[in-house]
Amino acid sequence: MVSLRRRVADVVYGLYEKRLFQQAGGQIPRHVGIMLDGNRRWAREAGFTDVNDGHRVGAERVAQFLGWCSDAGVQVATLWLLSTDNLNRPEAELAPLLEIIADVVDELAEPSQPWRLRVIGALDILPAATAQRLTSAAARAAGRTGMEVNIAVGYGGRREIADAVRKLLQQHAEAGTSIEELAEVLDVDHIAEHLYTSGQPDPDLVIRTSGEQRLSGFLLWQSAHSEFHFCEAYWPDFRRTDFLRALRAYGIRHRRFGS
Numbered sequence: 001m002v003s004l005r006r007r008v009a010d011v012v013y014g015l016y017e018k019r020l021f022q023q024a025g026g027q028i029p030r031h032v033g034i035m036l037d038g039n040r041r042w043a044r045e046a047g048f049t050d051v052n053d054g055h056r057v058g059a060e061r062v063a064q065f066l067g068w069c070s071d072a073g074v075q076v077a078t079l080w081l082l083s084t085d086n087l088n089r090p091e092a093e094l095a096p097l098l099e100i101i102a103d104v105v106d107e108l109a110e111p112s113q114p115w116r117l118r119v120i121g122a123l124d125i126l127p128a129a130t131a132q133r134l135t136s137a138a139a140r141a142a143g144r145t146g147m148e149v150n151i152a153v154g155y156g157g158r159r160e161i162a163d164a165v166r167k168l169l170q171q172h173a174e175a176g177t178s179i180e181e182l183a184e185v186l187d188v189d190h191i192a193e194h195l196y197t198s199g200q201p202d203p204d205l206v207i208r209t210s211g212e213q214r215l216s217g218f219l220l221w222q223s224a225h226s227e228f229h230f231c232e233a234y235w236p237d238f239r240r241t242d243f244l245r246a247l248r249a250y251g252i253r254h255r256r257f258g259s
Contacts, residue, residue: 028072029204033206034065035209035215035218036081036209038233039235041234042054042236058236063107076203078149079150084125087154098130101134102137108151115149116142116147117137117148117151118151118197119134119150119153120196122163123135123154126153150200152196155218157217158220160195164192164196165194168194203222205247206218206219206223206228208231210231210233
C-alpha cells in the first residue's frame, strides 16, 4: 500500500513539475545565482546538536540542484557557500564547514560530472589548505563543456568590488597610466572586466532559501537588473519543485532593466 501511494505521489509530482516548467513559458534564465541559506536553522529544528549536520545534509543537495539547472537549460550557476562574514565564526564551527565545502567541490570536480568550475571569492583570506583544494578542483574541471558553475567561498560583494578596483588600478599603474588619465576613461565596463565573474552574463535570477528577503552582499554589482525569488524552504529541504516555481515566477515577470 505504501509503495502504491508513493508511486501515485511520484506521478502527481511529475505532472505538476512538468506544468510548472511549461508555465515558465520558455523564459529560462541564462545565469542563476543561489544563496544556500538555512542549513543551521534546519539542523536545530531537526534536533541535531551539531549545526554542521545541516551543512552536511545541504551539501548533498548541491549536485542535484546543478542537475536541475542543466536540465532546464541554465548556462551559468553561482552557489554562495561561504561569505567573508562567515569566516568570523568560532573555529570549532568554521573548520568542519570548510571541510564540508572542500568535499563538495571535490565531488563536483569528479570525472563523472560535466560542469566547469570557477572559484570566486577572496581566496587569500581562506586557510591555505582549503584554498589549494578549491583551486585544484577547479583546475581538474577545466576544459569541460557543461554548465559553468561559480563556487563563491570567502565571498563578499563589497570585497569583490574593492578587489576589482584594486586590480584595475594595478593594471593601469603597470602600463604607466596616470590617475588623471584613468579618470578620463574610467566607466562601469572597466570595473566589470575585473570582477570575479568577468566574461560571464550577469545573473538573471537570484534565489535565496530560508525565507530571508535580503541579498546580504551577494553579487552586489552583477545583480543590478536581476529578478529575485525568496523561498521559504531551508536549503536542505529545497526541492526540484521549489526550483521550478522560481523559474515560473521568473518566466511570468516583465523585466524592465532599471525602469
